[in-house]
Amino acid sequence: MLPRVNSAAIRRLNMVRVFHALRENPRCAQRDLSRLTGLDKATTSAIVAQMVEEGLVERSEAPRARRIGRPETALGIAPSAGLLVGARLEPGTIRIVSTTLAGAVVEQSQIPGSTDLATALRHLHEGIDAVVAASRPEGGAAPPPLRGIGIGIPALMDRAGRLVLAPNLGWRDTPIRPLLEEALGAPVHVDNDTKAAAMAERLFGACRGVEDFVYLTGHSGVGGGLFLGGRLYRGAQGFAGEIGHLTVVPGGRPCGCGKRGCLETYVSETSILAQAGERGRALPDLWAAAAAARDGDPVVRALLEAAGSHLGVALSHMVNLTNPELVVLGGNLSIVAEFVLPTLNAALDEHALEPLRRDLRLVVSPLGPDAVPMGGIALAMDGFLSVPGPIL
Amino acid sequence: MLPRVNSAAIRRLNMVRVFHALRENPRCAQRDLSRLTGLDKATTSAIVAQMVEEGLVERSEAPRARRIGRPETALGIAPSAGLLVGARLEPGTIRIVSTTLAGAVVEQSQIPGSTDLATALRHLHEGIDAVVAASRPEGGAAPPPLRGIGIGIPALMDRAGRLVLAPNLGWRDTPIRPLLEEALGAPVHVDNDTKAAAMAERLFGACRGVEDFVYLTGHSGVGGGLFLGGRLYRGAQGFAGEIGHLTVVPGGRPCGCGKRGCLETYVSETSILAQAGERGRALPDLWAAAAAARDGDPVVRALLEAAGSHLGVALSHMVNLTNPELVVLGGNLSIVAEFVLPTLNAALDEHALEPLRRDLRLVVSPLGPDAVPMGGIALAMDGFLSVPGPIL
DNA sequence: CCCATTTGTTAGACCGTCTATCTAATTCGC
DNA sequence: GCGAATTAGATAGACGGTCTAACAAATGGG
Structure with a gap:
């Protein structure tokens, strides 16, 4: 059953809007909140008053003087709340x-x-x-x-x-x-x-205000988080975003899921280190792999370039299907981003549709492992x- | 700027709910609408009264007798509205x-x-x-x-x-x-x-009440419509769903988009007929192809089976990424569905993740070319x- | 010191939904 | 036949939103 839509629901919705506006614009004034949320200043006043009453918001003591007129009082989410x-x-x-x-x-x-x-x-x-x-x-x-x-x-x-x-x-x-x-x-x-x-990238990281983006990460597997139309997309069962099991090499390396040639048999930390081991390079983690690549180790470089290429193919499928504005390389992928990106970009150029590719931005996660x-x-x-x- | 949320917005939202409930349940009573929308019966009464006032809804003259109590008055969207x-x-x-x-x-x-x-x-x-x-x-x-x-x-x-x-x-x-x-x-x-x-499948066809589905069609190209989280998904630029240009055969047949091996070079009506022509079968349209396949023409059958297989690979990417509840084969694809489905299903079994594949339903569009x-x-x-x- | 200017508050109109009660129209039991 | 029970729908009032419009507060400039 759909939730009831009544006065209380309106207030809650508008209060959440004010909350996020204040969170993203710390120490702003009521007037700014009114402009940011589109609510009338009277409404904003009532909502802020309620939030102050509840202890959620606090008013700054020191007024900020502007050029002329009554000075603003800066607001903030109360740390003690x-x-x-x-x-x-x-x-x-x-x-x-x-x-x-x-x-x-x-x-x-x-x-x-x-x-x-x-x-x-x-x-x-x-x-x-x-x-x-x-x-x-x-x-x-x-x-x-x-x-x-x-x-x-x-x-x-x-x-x-x-x-x-x-x-x-x-x-x-x-x-x-x-x-x-x-x-x-x-x-x-x-x-x-x-x-x-x-979700973290959307609220605190590279995707603030971005409605449609793809978040990629790779540890034991390769995961994708889809943020579509302004909200996290889960799919019918909650399993959406399983980019790690796209087939990128028909008949390729066997995967734990029982299939062959899945993306994550080439791109995850686990698989990259395993492949390095098969080629006589025992590496403890991706930082070591990045160091080896930086030192010019051709085997590790080739592995990372291949990983970027395969990831680019899978990502181009994602891009063609969901037309995101932004792709974020996060988690362990950000460690080796510099060695993966050239072939990844080349694969995107080759396999993604030109108008989708042209406006696509690709960034490395600013949150990194804290995401x-x-x-x-x-x-x-x-x-x-x-x-x-x-x-x- | 976000739309303002106020009393008028509530009324509009609830009125639209009542409208759709009435559309999907023709000749139902106010009481049913109340239950379907979750609104109070007083609210439903007010909304229905307004819709009758505006000429949008009409009350049936003949009351429907139930076992006991005051009979219901059946409601309906007025054809004259x-x-x-x-x-x-x-x-x-x-x-x-x-x-x-x-x-x-x-x-x-x-x-x-x-x-x-x-x-x-x-x-x-x-x-x-x-x-x-x-x-x-x-x-x-x-x-x-x-x-x-x-x-x-x-x-x-x-x-x-x-x-x-x-x-x-x-x-x-x-x-x-x-x-x-x-x-x-x-x-x-x-x-x-x-x-x-x-959208038509969602409102009138196979996807009524389905929140997450994929609609596939193939004419000159192969198109996909994504309905995710209860609404049509467009992507950042509006180009989401371009399944026709997923690369399914690296280095394969050249595509109008400038790349090679795109899905639609194997699956669209245009490309199927072209491939049949290359093999000495001049067919005017897909109905002819379906007829030939029904007559046992091995060349046409092989073409359609290959089309199903390639479509299945691309669709498995779509399924792994978006985890839909339902896939609808529409448009011209529905004409040849019976010859495409076996290999399509096999490709899904091979490339889609098992839990996603298990609960996936696949249907042929009931609306067909009228969609x-x-x-x-x-x-x-x-x-x-x-x-x-x-x-x- | 007065006034223009800008921020923030308040009163009241207006419009929603919800609770509670009432009316209407039918069946059931006698 | 007729009253009681039952159910659908209407109505009144409480309550709570947002919005308009006027007002109060605090500052700079002349």
Whole structure:
């Protein structure tokens, strides 16, 4: 059933608009918010008053003088209004970050991960408690209340937010969200790590204000996050964006999915290192691969160029089908971007339609490996803005 | 700037909900509309009253008796409330259809097309006038007022609705919408024929209520319409869905786009007939090809099977990337569907990810070649429902 | 010191939906 | 036949939005 549309829904929608306008334009005045959201200044005044009342927004004491007329009072999301926590859960490590409700980073930490569910959940729980405890303001007062937690996991999640399969962690049909919500006592949002990272790029990174973009990343596999028409696109079952299993070499290298020639058998960190090993180059990670390439190792260079070429073919399919404005190379792909980009661009030139190719921008993620935990923040922010009723 | 969200916007949104609920459930009662839309029955009463006032909805005279209690009064979109016109503009022919505001077909016609802009516009104008004149109710009264016109064209349209390029018609940067709107005196909506057809499948065909689907068609090229997240997806420039230019055979047959091995060099009507000709089978159209295949012609069968296989590869890319619930084979592809489907399905089995493939449904369009003009109806309906203010 | 200028607030009109009640039209039970 | 039960639909009032228009507040310039 569709949600009811009534006065309360209007207020919520407009309040969220004001929130994001203020988040993206810190210390701006009510007048600016009015112009940014398109709402009347009277309406803006009422909404801001309510947000101040609830403690979500604070007015600056020092008025900013303009050339003439009454000076503006700068507004801001109150740091004391609450805390968001984002996490990246991987087999080896767990990264945790806490931010204000506006998304400004407060604390970070990194702790060991585990493929054992109970152990991983315990580490996560303890790590979050520690980060929240460390996120107290300077005066030594109590930390702001925890408003939401978002977690990016290398897993297939269905549309209901259930974990279906996490091959690297060895988990299947694990009710991770209820488990965590019970343990942590705050709203928990779990999503695929790549989709979370795409959300982060949209809210905090290279894609602010971009309606249609593709986020690419490569760790054990190659993932794609599709942001289409101003929102994260999930598909019918929640599995959209699986670029890693496009066939790029018919009859090529065997893939864990049972098929052959999948993109991720050529482009993921795992497969690049495996191929290097087959050719007598034992490399621990992609940083080593980038270093070797920088030193002029022809074998590693050829591998990375081939990876770029294959990625470019798959990406050209993506571009022809979805006509994005921007493509972001994120995650581990950003480490080797400089060696991958030339052949990637050439493949795009060759296989993408000219008008789509011409206006396509391709950037390396500014968030880099922090994109996933910041994606958790994005999930949590989205969640706490979506709760009906007054925000706090 | 985002549209303002206020009382008027709510009413419009809820009225459109009621409209579609009534369109999809003809002769239902107010109580049913209330349940279908989730609105309170008081609200439904007010909205229906307004729509009756405006002449958009009519109440049935004969009450429908139920087991007990006051009988329902059946409601319906008034046929006299207005007329929509949809058209398909092709170089050789123009098909025109008129419907009620609910989308029930009233009249149809087919007239000659032209690649000369002025001639085509004149034919279109005269044809629409004739269809409108023929759409008068039985009593001989004046035809209902023309509320909107939608036209599907084999052309690249940008996001602002401007015609960028129509290779088959030989048009480029043609301001067709302003020209027609001035001539016809009603709101005109022009869109790519495949996208229009996808809209038709969603409103009237196989995809009613489906949020994520892919519509495929093949005439001179192969087009794809993406319906994602409950709305037609256009992409950053408006060119999304260009499945016809996915590379399926590296270094394969040369394509009009300048590349090689594009899908549409193997699957479109034009290319299938050309390939048959190269092999000594002169066929006038795909019906002839289907007939030959039905008679057991091995050359034609092999061609169609190869087409299915290539289409399946491209479609598996689409499926892996967008995870649709449903794929619709429309347009000319539906003519040869029975010979294409076996290899198409096999290619999907081979190249699409198993969980995505398992839940994917694949159907042949029930609208067939009428999808494009009915897509014009869908565009016109969408347009007249989007005008702010009271609907009529 | 007065006035123009700009920001922000407030009063009231206007228009939505929702709750609660009422009216209308039928069937069921006697 | 006739009243009670039942269901569909209408209506009144509460409530809560946004918008217009006027007002209050705070500054610079003459």
